[in-house]
Amino acid sequence: MVRIALISDVHGNIEALEAVLRDIEKQHVDEIYFLGDAVGYGPKPADALERVLDVARLKVMGNHDAAIAASLDDSELKRYTPKALELLTWTNTQLTDAQREKLKNFQTDFVIDGIWGFHGTPWSYMDYLQFNSELPSAVQEDDYDAFKFIFYNMEKEGISIGAGGHSHIPIISSRKKGNTLVIHGLMPADIHDYRVELDDNRPVIVNVGSVGQPRDGDPRACYVIYGTSGEMFYRRVPYDIGKVQQDIMSITDLSIDVRNHQAKRLELGK
Ligand SMILES: [Fe+2]
Numbered sequence: 001m002v003r004i005a006l007i008s009d010v011h012g013n014i015e016a017l018e019a020v021l022r023d024i025e026k027q028h029v030d031e032i033y034f035l036g037d038a039v040g041y042g043p044k045p046a047d048a049l050e051r052v053l054d055v056a057r058l059k060v061m062g063n064h065d066a067a068i069a070a071s072l073d074d075s076e077l078k079r080y081t082p083k084a085l086e087l088l089t090w091t092n093t094q095l096t097d098a099q100r101e102k103l104k105n106f107q108t109d110f111v112i113d114g115i116w117g118f119h120g121t122p123w124s125y126m127d128y129l130q131f132n133s134e135l136p137s138a139v140q141e142d143d144y145d146a147f148k149f150i151f152y153n154m155e156k157e158g159i160s161i162g163a164g165g166h167s168h169i170p171i172i173s174s175r176k177k178g179n180t181l182v183i184h185g186l187m188p189a190d191i192h193d194y195r196v197e198l199d200d201n202r203p204v205i206v207n208v209g210s211v212g213q214p215r216d217g218d219p220r221a222c223y224v225i226y227g228t229s230g231e232m233f234y235r236r237v238p239y240d241i242g243k244v245q246q247d248i249m250s251i252t253d254l255s256i257d258v259r260n261h262q263a264k265r266l267e268l269g270k
Contacts, residue, residue: 008165012042013212036062036119
């Protein structure tokens with residue numbers, strides 16, 4: 001049996017990443033795969049990137065990584081909010097050319113150990129696959145072509161789990177008989193170690209949540225452990241949010257609005 005830690009959306013939050021790595025060390029994990037966005041938003045993009053490079057065997061490119069690595073054109077940059085854009089511009093000043101080169105080597109997606117890893121969708125780090133918390137518990141498959149396409153390919157290739165990040169909201173989806181797509185929704189915020197039993201004949205698509213900027217109302221860092229024996233766990237890990245807030249507030253090159261917003265959202269998990 002192989003145990004894989006799936007981590008995503010670190011976003012320059014080295015405190016959260018180190019806390020997650022300490023937790024991973026206790027979980028008898030064989031490999032760490034990274035699903036994108038090492039940088040952007042957070043106050044320590046270079047440290048976070050270097051640590052991801054150290055620990056993750058596979059590294060997917062997130063939209064923030066791409067913006068830094070590849071100088072996105074104007075039409076792509078317009079898709080970022082003004083606050084995100086200000087942070088991206090600042091983040092760019094924090095990385096060396098050598099680090100930008102390393103970001104360029106991040107991959108679009110990967111298939112290994114029964115896992116299909118990607119950032120937003122397998123074909124785009126910008127597109128969203130997941131939905132918000134107002135989802136109905138069951139929706140008709142026909143409404144969701146992207147899910148349908150991924151499930152079709154997973155079943156064809158014998159892949160058990162499709163795993164992405166990008167929305168920062170942990171969600172599990174699977175397919176029932178009768179072509180109904182089931183979104184299991186958010187895990188209860190007060191659960192520390194949420195176990196999901198997997199069925200060989202029923203692939204799941206999951207969002208692994210975010211290490212460095214959770215947005216499901218639970219400020220603790222979030223990641224997933226997947227075991228090839230047929231189970232997965234969502235882990236929530238507390239970290240020193242106050243330290244990261246201090247680091248953000250001390251970046252005088254950023255507007256006070258942006259600093260306040262970023263610091264506040266970490267403690268709210270939004
Ligand atoms: Fe992200």
